[in-house]
């Protein structure tokens with residue numbers, strides 16, 4: 402038997418027991434005639450003691466142990482003289498009487514302890530070593546528990562987990578596809594699914610009623626901290642439901658997850674329309690851990706003074722930062738630089754401090770009368786000691802997005818975005834379409850299978866851009882953790898939506914004929930949503946990047962640096978696939 406106990410479970414109650422442990426040597430220390438070793442496995446760390454005076458040969462053997470060697474020891478559990486409060490096993494140690502080296506280890510490229518000396522790249526290359534560190538491993542443990550509780554909840558609610566294929570067809574309207582050449586069908590390609598959207602709808606036509614799947618999805622997009630080319634969705638679909646049924650069901654799932662995993666009782670999720678989210682937060686995924694809502698100032702500041710920037714603006718909005726009038730000129734200049742960065746793109750920033758006597762001192766004082774400044778203070782509901790920050794611009798959407806970045810920055814600076822505080826909400830009533838400057842046409846905001854709000858259907862003919870969808874997102878701390886919609890289940894309406902998106906009937910038939918055809922055979926009303934598992938877990942684990950809760954993530958260039966993937970393939974493989982590639986010259 403390799404072990405009778407793990408390295409994480411022995412306590413004072415076990416003192417006197419003879420045990421066998423196996424694990425990795427984290428480090429050894431020689432102190433006088435004693436040698437100590439920390440033995441690590443997935444469950445914890447246990448201190449081993451080798452006493453030269455009782456067994457010199459054994460102690461000699463222990464002194465030769467290197468970091469990360471795999472060993473097995475037999476010994477007796479004993480109470481420690483000096484206890485380690487930071488370790489669950491810190492009250493005991495093992496007086497070793499037998500040591501077997503199961504495997505030696507090369508010197509690891511970085512220290513495998515809570516605090517590692519390895520940089521990001523090195524740790525990614527040796528991810529299997531990084532995963533030995535408890536702080537990294539615990540994210541995977543949380544992920545496992547999370548997925549397990551998802552399955553438990555959905556199973557209790559009658560959902561069935563059904564696998565859908567990974568080799569499917571390329572579909573327009575999404576992100577870029579990853580494609581796979583088909584050897585047996587030369588010149589033809591599969592695509593990896595961006596989501597099982599149409600398949601889960603077909604499962605509803607098939608009468609499965611309640612489907613879910615924890616499933617890998619693939620999108621060939623440019624990468625950011627919260628994106629990976631392959632990621633995991635909790636994909637769900639239900640039949641005979643309205644939006645309200647779905648919101649209730651999945652609010653229930655979130656409540657279950659918060660309770661069972663974090664022991665947090667979350668309040669009923671507030672619901673905010675997309676229009677309000679944009680108006681008050683400049684974002685469809687507002688961080689509602691703190692208030693600092695936008696106040697529109699067009700009435701107050703446009704045309705009421707000589708400041709031409711405001712007089713020409715299409716949007717003027719401000720936020721009130723409580724108690725921040727202490728901001729120095731230098732700090733305000735920094736903030737101005739912040740909003741002027743190309744990623745944000747504002748032209749400038751106007752500020753006003755409210756003095757202790759209630760008077761307003763602003764960067765545009767000279768353009769406005771005291772009455773206007775008083776109106777500004779009142780509109781912002783600013784108190785003595787507050788700082789007002791104002792952004793304006795010729796494009797309302799852009800100016801709001803800039804103000805959103807500023808609000809988030811101020812929220813962070815003011816300590817209003819702690820990772821251990823959770824604020825969840827539903828954003829509802831998304832528009833059906835958004836205008837794409839690139840494509841010069843309307844694009845589906847969610848996806849083309851989303852149903853319009855019934856009362857807005859007449860607008861499809863007259864003003865499609867104003868049509869609202871039965872679509873919803875769940876947002877936590879400014880992160881979109883999930884989203885979905887009620888679907889179209891009527892072939893004619895689906896056809897019409899494809900038309901508005903610019904598909905000819907032939908193109909729609911070619912790309913989505915299988916779905917519209919299925920709708921002819923009794924499609925039930927249905928709807929669903931999908932959560933981003935990686936994002937949801939990284940929120941729970943309070944991580945900065947979703948990578949940290951993925952066992953083997955890809956880097957910013959979409960590479961797996963450990964496997965060195967993607968890689969070139971042999972000419973013979975290319976030939977077999979009928980692919981001709983001009984390899985880049987070195």
Ligand code: ASP
Nearest residue numbers: 596598885886929930931
């Ligand atoms: N398939 C959608 C997505 O990946 C989610 C849904 O509508 O259920 O975003």
